[in-house]
Amino acid sequence: MRLCTVTLLAAAVVGTTIPDGQTLTLNDIPYFLSGIPVSRFQYDLVDSPFPFSPSDGTGMVPLTVLSVNATTQLDSVLASFRHEDDVFQDAFLGAVYLASSHQGDNGLPMDDFMLTLQSVGMETLLAGPGVVAGPWVSANLTMGLSPGPYFVSQHTGQVFRAYRLYPDHNMAFVQATISDEKGGFMAFPAITENAMTKDVAVPSRLYSTPTREQPLAGLRVGVKDIFHIKGLRTSGGSRSYYFLYGRQNVTASSIQRLIDLGAVVVGKTGTVQFSTGDRPTADWVDFHCPFNPRGDGYQAPGGSSSGSGAAIASYEWLDLAVGSDTGGSVRFPAALQGVYGNRPSTGAISLDHVLPLSPLLDTAGMLARHSGLWARTVQSWYPNFERNYTSFPRQLLLADDGWDGAGMSPHAHHLLTRFADRLEGFLQVPRTLVNIQQRWRDTHASAPLELNHLLNETYAIITAVDQYNRLAKPLYADYASRYDGRRPFINPGPRYRWQWGQDRGGDAAYEVALRNMTIFREWWETLGFGRSDEASCSEALVVSMFSSGEVDYRDEYYESTVSPPFGWSTDYASVMAGAPEVVVPLGEIPYQSAITLHEEYLPVTAALQMARGCDHVLADLVAALGEKGILQSRLEAIVFLD
Numbered sequence: 001m002r003l004c005t006v007t008l009l010a011a012a013v014v015g016t017t018i019p020d021g022q023t024l025t026l027n028d029i030p031y032f033l034s035g036i037p038v039s040r041f042q043y044d045l046v047d048s049p050f051p052f053s054p055s056d057g058t059g060m061v062p063l064t065v066l067s068v069n070a071t072t073q074l075d076s077v078l079a080s081f082r083h084e085d086d087v088f089q090d091a092f093l094g095a096v097y098l099a100s101s102h103q104g105d106n107g108l109p110m111d112d113f114m115l116t117l118q119s120v121g122m123e124t125l126l127a128g129p130g131v132v133a134g135p136w137v138s139a140n141l142t143m144g145l146s147p148g149p150y151f152v153s154q155h156t157g158q159v160f161r162a163y164r165l166y167p168d169h170n171m172a173f174v175q176a177t178i179s180d181e182k183g184g185f186m187a188f189p190a191i192t193e194n195a196m197t198k199d200v201a202v203p204s205r206l207y208s209t210p211t212r213e214q215p216l217a218g219l220r221v222g223v224k225d226i227f228h229i230k231g232l233r234t235s236g237g238s239r240s241y242y243f244l245y246g247r248q249n250v251t252a253s254s255i256q257r258l259i260d261l262g263a264v265v266v267g268k269t270g271t272v273q274f275s276t277g278d279r280p281t282a283d284w285v286d287f288h289c290p291f292n293p294r295g296d297g298y299q300a301p302g303g304s305s306s307g308s309g310a311a312i313a314s315y316e317w318l319d320l321a322v323g324s325d326t327g328g329s330v331r332f333p334a335a336l337q338g339v340y341g342n343r344p345s346t347g348a349i350s351l352d353h354v355l356p357l358s359p360l361l362d363t364a365g366m367l368a369r370h371s372g373l374w375a376r377t378v379q380s381w382y383p384n385f386e387r388n389y390t391s392f393p394r395q396l397l398l399a400d401d402g403w404d405g406a407g408m409s410p411h412a413h414h415l416l417t418r419f420a421d422r423l424e425g426f427l428q429v430p431r432t433l434v435n436i437q438q439r440w441r442d443t444h445a446s447a448p449l450e451l452n453h454l455l456n457e458t459y460a461i462i463t464a465v466d467q468y469n470r471l472a473k474p475l476y477a478d479y480a481s482r483y484d485g486r487r488p489f490i491n492p493g494p495r496y497r498w499q500w501g502q503d504r505g506g507d508a509a510y511e512v513a514l515r516n517m518t519i520f521r522e523w524w525e526t527l528g529f530g531r532s533d534e535a536s537c538s539e540a541l542v543v544s545m546f547s548s549g550e551v552d553y554r555d556e557y558y559e560s561t562v563s564p565p566f567g568w569s570t571d572y573a574s575v576m577a578g579a580p581e582v583v584v585p586l587g588e589i590p591y592q593s594a595i596t597l598h599e600e601y602l603p604v605t606a607a608l609q610m611a612r613g614c615d616h617v618l619a620d621l622v623a624a625l626g627e628k629g630i631l632q633s634r635l636e637a638i639v640f641l642d
């Protein structure tokens with residue numbers, strides 16, 4: 001065992017030092033322990049030396065806490081520790097604390113325990129109350145501890161949680177976070193060696209066990225940096241915002257709900273500034289755009305929840321990432337990075353204390369690599385729209401482009417067709433090809449005759465005007481009053497859109513846009529494809545091609561793309577209808593990279609949509625498709641045309 005101190009952090013304030021924790025390396029694996037102890041061994045320091053084997057100078061001893069009873073098989077417990085947890089390693093077994101789950105439990109097979117522990121290098125055994133006296137040290141903790149790896153201070157007997165440090169090579173995170181040990185989170189204070197990024201610190205998975213009340217216990221989650229979390233700054237992708245407002249005082253209720261369900265927030269992830277439309281790399285003036293790990297590593301990651309997508313696609317050690325989707329901001333990063341990601345029905349969960357685009361359209365979505373985990377998470381996360389139903393939708397509608405293979409590679413078309421075939425088999429209904437614009441022409445009696453005319457500027461007006469009123473105006477005013485009338489820098493995307501919305505009519509145009517959106521929504525739910533159904537919640541499952549593995553290099557120069565999006569596209573149906581839609585990866589297809597001069601792979605994805613309010617049914621369907629192997633729980637490269 002080798003334990004060496006890399007950095008020792010202590011912020012010196014006049015008269016007071018505040019411990020900020022420290023980083024350590026144990027058998028080449030970097031760890032962090034926070035400055036906040038979670039317990040302390042009660043021990044008389046004056047009369048006896050502290051009963052730990054000497055560490056090599058850090059004063060910190062790795063320790064494993066084990067909870068035992070008369071039937072415990074220690075070797076299988078340790079095997080499951082190694083299997084389940086990336087923080088634990090055998091070097092934590094040099095010192096072991098046995099907590100007996102029964103007071104006065106004299107039936108413990110202590111001889112067996114000793115043999116097992118000695119065979120894995122245990123040198124110091126501490127026994128808690130209830131363990132009979134023996135050749136071990138009796139010790140009490142001031143606070144009970146969950147099983148798992150910890151560090152103990154040799155000098156004070158204080159016990160600290162063990163965090164493992166992982167590098168963020170794809171720059172997915174804006175800041176890392178650790179527990180404040182009071183149920184909240186604080187900024188990760190350590191300095192780590194990296195190119196422009198900080199490590200992310202993840203606590204042992206062994207500290208938490210899922211229960212009925214906490215089904216997400218121990219799941220590590222990254223949160224898009226537009227959701228406020230008490231004790232942390234929010235950037236919204238803006239340096240001005242980050243520095244002007246300082247630490248936030250409240251936690252968004254959607255994030256608080258995740259925390260209450262047991263999830264562990266490990267950091268805030270990068271976002272397109274204020275969730276609008278910055279393209280890499282030119283528009284990303286304030287922060288650098290996170291890196292999409294797919295293909296050659298230099299494809300645009302999609303936005304605006306770019307960092308949430310990059311984090312989930314890049315890092316095995318992360319389970320979930322929260323994004324927001326107003327006009328595609330979760331679904332595009334999910335599609336371009338080959339993971340699951342959704343927008344729920346508007347109103348599925350509160351968006352208070354989240355930087356807004358528009359309350360009419362904003363939603364909080366979830367990104368994950370595994371279909372089952374994605375489904376289970378949104379089921380417990382969204383408090384609204386639980387529905388009883390007796391069957392999945394009885395109509396399978398394949399919407400708009402891609403199904404005939406036009407304009408896409410044969411590999412991509414193959415993946416889409418195979419998915420449609422399998423959906424037919426699973427739902428036991430034949431597919432129907434539909435076109436949303438044609439349906440509008442066929443069924444909408446009065447003008448305008450084209451969806452394009454009704455909705456051309458609707459999204460642009462709603463988001464530009466709402467964000468100007470709710471975010472830009474107060475930001476400009478607060479900044480001006482702090483800095484003698486100055487204006488903050490704003491990236492080209494949001495700056496242009498805010499001004500465009502005002503030039504285009506501001507609040508008056510907003511009223512018209514709202515009316516147009518309502519016209520669409522009412523049509524979609526009656527004559528369109530978003531009808532509800534008593535038995536299946538949603539009459540139809542609407543499936544559309546979402547991404548077909550096209551390249552989108554992040555170093556290409558474009559005409560200015562700062563203007564808001566206009567016109568109709570298929571992915572707007574769920575936005576305007578407030579309906580749930582999830583992007584699912586179908587596989588990867590090859591391309592010849594202009595960067596690596598090598599064959600690389602990019603994901604192909606589809607979107608599944610149901611009627612407004614059918615979020616839980618949609619999640620059940622995705623879980624079922626995952627169980628049947630129709631959806632992959634892990635995106636694999638495809639190298640075939642079978």
Ligand SMILES: *[C@@H]1O[C@H](CO)[C@@H](O)[C@H](O)[C@H]1NC(C)=O
Pocket residue numbers: 067068069070071072073077101
């Ligand atoms: C005894 O401990 C094992 C794990 O070591 C645990 O699975 C089991 O539930 C415990 N039994 C009781 C009665 O607490």
Ligand SMILES: *[C@@H]1O[C@H](CO)[C@@H](O)[C@H](O)[C@H]1NC(C)=O
Pocket residue numbers: 042043129138139140
């Ligand atoms: C642990 O606590 C028990 C009960 O409070 C006490 O009797 C015992 O002396 C303590 N042991 C140590 C080592 O502090």
Ligand SMILES: *[C@@H]1O[C@H](CO)[C@@H](O)[C@H](O)[C@H]1NC(C)=O
Pocket residue numbers: 245246247248249
């Ligand atoms: C948090 O509360 C403090 C004290 O009331 C206040 O000065 C500060 O501006 C608040 N921060 C934010 C981001 O609201």
Ligand SMILES: *[C@@H]1O[C@H](CO)[C@@H](O)[C@H](O)[C@H]1NC(C)=O
Pocket residue numbers: 386387388
């Ligand atoms: C679903 O059905 C159960 C049993 O009939 C009922 O108790 C529950 O309220 C229903 N839930 C909803 C959301 O309709």
Ligand SMILES: *[C@@H]1O[C@H](CO)[C@@H](O)[C@H](O)[C@H]1NC(C)=O
Pocket residue numbers: 452453456457566567
């Ligand atoms: C949509 O709106 C933009 C911006 O006002 C305009 O340039 C474009 O011509 C419009 N397109 C249609 C089809 O109305």
Ligand SMILES: *[C@@H]1O[C@H](CO)[C@@H](O)[C@H](O)[C@H]1NC(C)=O
Pocket residue numbers: 447448453454455456457458461509512513516
């Ligand atoms: C609303 O729809 C009308 C057509 O009915 C169209 O002329 C107008 O541009 C639309 N406005 C917005 C902001 O959506």
